[in-house]
Structure formats: structure tokens, C-alpha cells
Amino acid sequence: NAGVTQTPKFRILKIGQSMTLQCAQDMNHNYMYWYRQDPGMGLKLIYYSVGAGITDKGEVPNGYNVSRSTTEDFPLRLELAAPSQTSVYFCASSTPGTGMGNEQFFGPGTRLTVL
Amino acid sequence: AQSVTQPDIHITVSEGASLELRCNYSYGATPYLFWYVQSPGQGLQLLLKYFSGDTLVQGIKGFEAEFKRSQSSFNLRKPSVHWSDAAEYFCAVGASNYKLTFGKGTLLTVNP
Secondary structure (H helix, E strand, C coil), rough: CCCCCEEEEEEEEEECEEEEEEEEEEECCCCCEEEEEEECCCEEEEEEEEEEEEECCCCCCCCCCECCCCCEEEEECCCCCCCHHCCEEEEECCCCCCCCCCCCEECEEEEEEEC | CCCEECCCEEEEEEECCCEEEEEECCCCCCEEEEEEEEECCCEEEEEEEECCCEEEEEEEEHCCEEHHHHHHHEEEEECCCCHHHCCEEEEEEEEEHHHHHEEECCEEEECC
8 A cells, every 4th residue: 555645745836826736545544634734833734524525624724725526535726825835735544433543644745835 | 622732842862861752732521642753854653642541552663652631641751762763753632523633743853
């Protein structure tokens, strides 16, 4: 299993440009997440999904959109890039299981710079 | 709302010394607690988790953590640190809808 994969690894955008960060998992996990990580701030949840066709906002959703058409894929869309979106983005997945005690598996991250 | 505090931003220890990383949480119900490690340029990897049973949990790479409900703490320990343990460590609490709330992290430097 490849686990959670993310593309691209690095990207530089100009202000106002759009892009999609790709995330895929091959573990048949129902739950998927997008986080952003800023220095000294830990991880903040952007959006999450509990299954195909179902998404919900996290803590910092403004400026982002997501879709979940399949169990495997959970792309994150930036429509009008702003310098405040410069960050490292992580995708994660997990199984529902019992309670909240299940591990989230993380991808390697996408480092995005908006200039 | 749940929250996690990691009081130490940066800790430096000598190789072979013992380690304790602090984590305090705030959550209204029985917490689900996690420690993740992030090596430079990498994603996060689960070290250990607690959600019921024995309050002392063992994880990978020789780490352990103890849940203390009375102190709202879940501190991470290792008896002897190796140079390869240098990384950033994140404590997290499991919230509703399977969401995790992360602390801001503790950066561990290991001196030879």
C-alpha cells in the first residue's frame, strides 16, 4: 500500500492564481482530512470528509474548497491564492471504527508559497 | 471546545538522557489522546494513543505516555534519547466527528 499520497510536493503560486492540491489514499478509509501547518502553530483543520459526497468545514476553511467524489480522492482547491495561504498542507485519512480512538495516517505534505 | 497545550516550544537534551515532553488538554468528556512525531520535511507519524484502560501506554521507538485525569495531562517520556529522536512532537486530543485538535508542538534537539 502507498498509504496517503499528495501531489505536488512543492508549488509557488502568484497572488490570485488557482490550484488544486491532490490527495489520494489506498487504505479504503472513509474519513479524510486537510490540515495546514504554519510554524509554531501546530496543525489546523481546513476541511474533512466522512465519506464520498460528504464534506464539512474545519477550523480554517476560508479561501478553500473540497470535493469527495470517490472514497480514494480528496482534492483541496485554492481559488484565489493569497500570501496568507503560504503554508504546508497535509492530507490525512482514518477509519471510523469505535469512538475517536483511530489513528490518522498522514501524507508527506505539500509546501505552498504564494508570492 | 477542546484544546491542547504543549508548554515547551523547544527542548534540548543530551543523547542518552531521559526525556519528558509535557501535554495538557481541555476536553469535557473522556479524552482520546495521541502523540505524533514529525521528522524534518516529513508527515506526522503516530507514536502512541490512549482512549481507555491502562493509563500508561507504550508506543513505538521506546516511547511511553501516562494519562493523568486529575492533572489533565498526557506527558510523553523516553528513558534514553537517541540522536534519531530529534524531531517535532505533537500532542492531540480526539474531538467529535473524529476530528483531532493539535497542540503547537515541541521541537526536540538532541546534542551528541
